[in-house]
Amino acid sequence: MARVLTEVAEVAPAPARRPGLRRFAFALFAAVMLVLPALPVPDFWITQSNYIGLYALVALGLVLLTGVAGLTSFGQAAFVGVGAYTAAFLTVKLAASPWLALLLGVGIAVLAALVLGAITLRMSGHYLPLATIAWGLVLYYSMGNMDFLGKYDGILGVPTLTLFGLDLGTGRGLHVLVWVMALLSAWACANLLDSRPGRAIRSLRSGATMAEAMGISTFRHKLLVFVIAAVLAAMSGWLFAFFQRTVSPSPFNIGKGIEYLFMAVLGGVSHVWGAFLGAAVVKLTEDQLQVLLPKLIGTSGNFETIVFGIVLVVVLKYAPDGLWTFVIRRLPRADRKRDWAGAAPLPARDKPARGEPLLQVDGVRKQFGGLTAVNDVSFEIRAGDIVGLIGPNGAGKSTTFNLITGVLALSAGQVRWRGETIGGLPSREIARRGISRTFQHVKMIPEMTVLENVALGGYLRGTSGTLRAMLRLDRDEERRLFAEAERQLARIGMADRMHELAGNLALGPQRLMEIARALCTDPALLLLDEPAAGLRHKEKQALADVLRQLKSEGMSLLLVEHDMEFVMGLTDRIVVMEFGTRLMEGTPAQVQASPKVRAAYLGTEH
Numbered sequence: 022m023a024r025v026l027t028e029v030a031e032v033a034p035a036p037a038r039r040p041g042l043r044r045f046a047f048a049l050f051a052a053v054m055l056v057l058p059a060l061p062v063p064d065f066w067i068t069q070s071n072y073i074g075l076y077a078l079v080a081l082g083l084v085l086l087t088g089v090a091g092l093t094s095f096g097q098a099a100f101v102g103v104g105a106y107t108a109a110f111l112t113v114k115l116a117a118s119p120w121l122a123l124l125l126g127v128g129i130a131v132l133a134a135l136v137l138g139a140i141t142l143r144m145s146g147h148y149l150p151l152a153t154i155a156w157g158l159v160l161y162y163s164m165g166n167m168d169f170l171g172k173y174d175g176i177l178g179v180p181t182l183t184l185f186g187l188d189l190g191t192g193r194g195l196h197v198l199v200w201v202m203a204l205l206s207a208w209a210c211a212n213l214l215d216s217r218p219g220r221a222i223r224s225l226r227s228g229a230t231m232a233e234a235m236g237i238s239t240f241r242h243k244l245l246v247f248v249i250a251a252v253l254a255a256m257s258g259w260l261f262a263f264f265q266r267t268v269s270p271s272p273f274n275i276g277k278g279i280e281y282l283f284m285a286v287l288g289g290v291s292h293v294w295g296a297f298l299g300a301a302v303v304k305l306t307e308d309q310l311q312v313l314l315p316k317l318i319g320t321s322g323n324f325e326t327i328v329f330g331i332v333l334v335v336v337l338k339y340a341p342d343g344l345w346t347f348v349i350r351r352l353p354r355a356d357r358k359r360d361w362a363g364a365a366p367l368p369a370r371d372k373p374a375r376g377e378p379l380l381q382v383d384g385v386r387k388q389f390g391g392l393t394a395v396n397d398v399s400f401e402i403r404a405g406d407i408v409g410l411i412g413p414n415g416a417g418k419s420t421t422f423n424l425i426t427g428v429l430a431l432s433a434g435q436v437r438w439r440g441e442t443i444g445g446l447p448s449r450e451i452a453r454r455g456i457s458r459t460f461q462h463v464k465m466i467p468e469m470t471v472l473e474n475v476a477l478g479g480y481l482r483g484t485s486g487t488l489r490a491m492l493r494l495d496r497d498e499e500r501r502l503f504a505e506a507e508r509q510l511a512r513i514g515m516a517d518r519m520h521e522l523a524g525n526l527a528l529g530p531q532r533l534m535e536i537a538r539a540l541c542t543d544p545a546l547l548l549l550d551e552p553a554a555g556l557r558h559k560e561k562q563a564l565a566d567v568l569r570q571l572k573s574e575g576m577s578l579l580l581v582e583h584d585m586e587f588v589m590g591l592t593d594r595i596v597v598m599e600f601g602t603r604l605m606e607g608t609p610a611q612v613q614a615s616p617k618v619r620a621a622y623l624g625t626e627h
């Protein structure tokens with residue numbers, strides 16, 4: 022911790038980056054897939070490869086949706102159907118341009134995803150999976166019963182695609198287009214995940230509380246990723262129509278929806294390239310099993326489905342992150358290239374003048390059913406104050422934190438921030454106004470690096486959106502975000518650990534990382550929930566130094582802490598709570614001398 026509060030320039034340079042083997046491997050893979058049709062590969066394998074590309078597009082959407090964001094959809098096949106039927110209907114019945122059909126198909130899928138998502142994504146739990154099943158069933162039976170879509174016979178005679186006057190056919194020519202679209206989509210998705218909106222998407226799986234406290238609208242990002250998955254599925258459907266040259270409802274039924282999910286889970290549900298592996302393994306194994314199993318069993322049937330079910334259980338047991346993890350383990354882990362030296366600072370807010378009234382907690386109350394966890398608690402924080410909130414276990418400290426930061430709704434009372442009423446605002450709006458926090462139980466994204474976790478705190482200070490991120494036009498802002506994240510890590514003495522995975526840190530460093538993340542939001546008030554818990558003595562001293570330094574820079578702090586020595590040595594004022602009420606408020610000396618406080622901690626009458 023010797024480097025606490027050092028400037029970025031003094032921080033030891035990040036370890037040298039390992040060779041870009043991954044990038045080379047993926048470039049090679051892309052090149053092979055694109056030149057494959059020009060090689061003397063049998064037509065059978067070109068067809069298989071076309072299927073794999075088409076399936077991978079859908080599985081890619083599920084990687085984002087299910088693997089990264091933690092949302093399950095069984096209805097992706099229906100979105101594929103939307104793309105396919107739009108292509109077939111427009112080109113066969115209306116003789117329209119296939120490219121117009123692509124636009125329209127994607128548009129309809131986006132609209133359907135927006136409606137479905139708007140209804141279900143605010144609700145947690147099983148609503149989305151159930152809604153996607155219903156959507157899959159509705160679309161399947163609609164396609165099968167509509168006269169103008171040819172009922173269960175579907176639409177025949179879809180023309181082949183032509184590009185620059187070149188007929189792509191259904192084999193080698195189309196292969197190039199299928200794989201260009203699949204690889205470009207994978208590249209765009211990989212770019213997205215390594216960006217400001219991507220980190221927001223990656224934060225969804227760990228629950229809404231932390232993400233919202235960093236200013237992220239979790240609903241908007243869930244909707245975004247649901248729409249992206251629908252777009253990818255519709256693109257696959259559009260290609261499928263020109264590949265099969267006929268569309269009928271059966272390839273878009275709910276069973277196929279489950280199969281797509283199976284591909285994503287088997288391949289590597291949180292890895293972009295796992296979608297390709299999953300699609301390849303499922304397609305190739307399915308074909309082999311369809312030939313082999315009837316021979317082995319002596320009768321035909323859908324036995325491959327049963328075998329797949331068993332395989333899925335085995336994979337989930339022994340490789341819950343999918344088969345791609347076996348590949349990724351063999352590739353060297355590349356540290357992020359430290360290319361942000363000299364990046365312009367991020368925008369910073371105007372800081373309040375010392376002594377300005379910041380936070381007024383006015384008679385707040387919180388009831389959980391019959392239990393009053395916080396009862397008529399009032400206190401004030403002025404700019405530059407370090408205020409402690411102490412009390413025995415269950416006194417209502419964390420609940421008070423959650424009322425101030427909008428995690429919980431007030432039952433009564435009001436919270437004001439610089440004169441503005443903020444009680445009732447969502448967490449992200451409160452974060453936007455300059456209140457940041459850490460959590461009693463550390464909330465982070467374990468599979469992201471320390472640096473990326475901290476950069477999540479800079480979300481509100483950036484503006485790059487999804488399209489910019491997908492096209493990698495956001496690099497300038499990314500450099501600024503990472504420079505800020507490193508600066509905040511240096512402030513708490515952790516810059517040398519920025520490339521480690523957050524999940525590999527011990528509890529103490531995880532707490533410090535949360536503080537760096539909160540600082541990255543550029544707050545005017547920092548709420549720390551038990552920051553010293555789990556820290557060793559020296560780490561606590563270093564933390565106290567950091568907090569004092571923050572105070573000297575004008576930062577205001579409210580901290581809940583059980584370590585009395587830590588609180589007494591650091592705070593200007595202390596609010597003591599007991600049984601949800603404010604027992605007293607005073608200087609550390611007054612609190613220490615109070616018989617009421619001593620009695621509260623000892624559990625005796627007062």
Ligand SMILES: Nc1ncnc2c1ncn2[C@@H]1O[C@H](COP(=O)(O)OP(=O)(O)OP(=O)(O)O)[C@@H](O)[C@H]1O
Pocket residue numbers: 389392394412413414415416417418419420421461
């Ligand atoms: N979501 C909830 N639903 C029901 N009761 C709750 C909820 N959150 C907290 N409580 C109850 O409210 C009371 C105050 O809890 P709170 O966590 O705020 O106390 P605390 O002072 O932070 O305690 P500790 O120091 O142990 O963290 C406790 O009795 C707790 O069981």
